[in-house]
Amino acid sequence: MLYLIGLGLSSVEDITVRGLKVVQKCARVYLEAYTSILMAASKEDLESFYGREVILADRELVESSSGTILDGADRVDVAFLVVGDPFGATTHTDLAIRARSLGIPFEAIHNASIMNAVGACGLQLYNFGQTVSLVFFTDNWKPDSFYDRIKENRKIGLHTLVLLDIKVKEQSFENMARGRMIYEPPRYMNIETAASQLLEIEDFRNEKVYTTETPCVSVSRLGSSAQKFVAATLGELAEIESGEPLHSLVILGHRIHEMEIEYLLEFATSKTKYQRAVEAELEAAKAMHPPAQVEEAED
């Protein structure tokens, strides 16, 4: 049996009781180590907590050599650990499909994910639209498909969760070209880079999907003891120091409820300024979609 087990967001102890019991009985235990990180625990911490060896699974192993992970999983139990929830990243559906095609039974043991714990900032999960991912730009590679998704969400007033790029075990172009297995230090996108990149694409596309004045909230190290939210405009977030990873950012939609605003104001850099930015957002939405006129019935 292949078990896809969510580890939760931060500490070794965030694994569920059922997840822990399964890990302890598995023949092999892999830790997916490239879509997210367990902020308050290393591989060694996990090994001593589980009393088991943990094998790091990088992108290459999971996406190109998944046969190694699935080897013998029709006869013995294999655990594949994912930070957050196993289905909180698009990647792992692929592993489940491959197991299914090989006739290997699999089971998911769920846990908290950024996709639902983000509700801790005060925004209702029901009011979120499509989630988007933002990758590190290079001088000549600035993919902007996220812009259209944000546009769709904002048109119908929904919030957008923006997940930020993580680069682990990446090779420089030079090392790759020379076939040298030398890897760059890990990089995690911070809020200031994310906000600047979002604004760079708005400058380029110029469809006024959002501006420096759009109200947002940054979500840093969610679920850890250093968790932090900052409610500010996108322009202000481009100037802050967000600190240690991990980070996500939410762009507010105009269907925001009063209670969401009240909760968010607690995290505002300036309550007055933030309130004004939200009001401007609501006014602009009203101007774009005026309430339908009710025609007077004639007798």
Ligand SMILES: C[S@@+](CC[C@H](N)C(=O)[O-])C[C@H]1O[C@@H](n2cnc3c(N)ncnc32)[C@H](O)[C@@H]1O
């Ligand atoms: C590809 S997603 C993987 C999600 C993970 N499987 C889960 O279910 O939470 C990774 C991205 O989610 C965001 N993220 C994950 N955990 C976070 C946390 N605790 N605080 C803030 N952002 C987080 C970061 O932007 C990170 O780069």
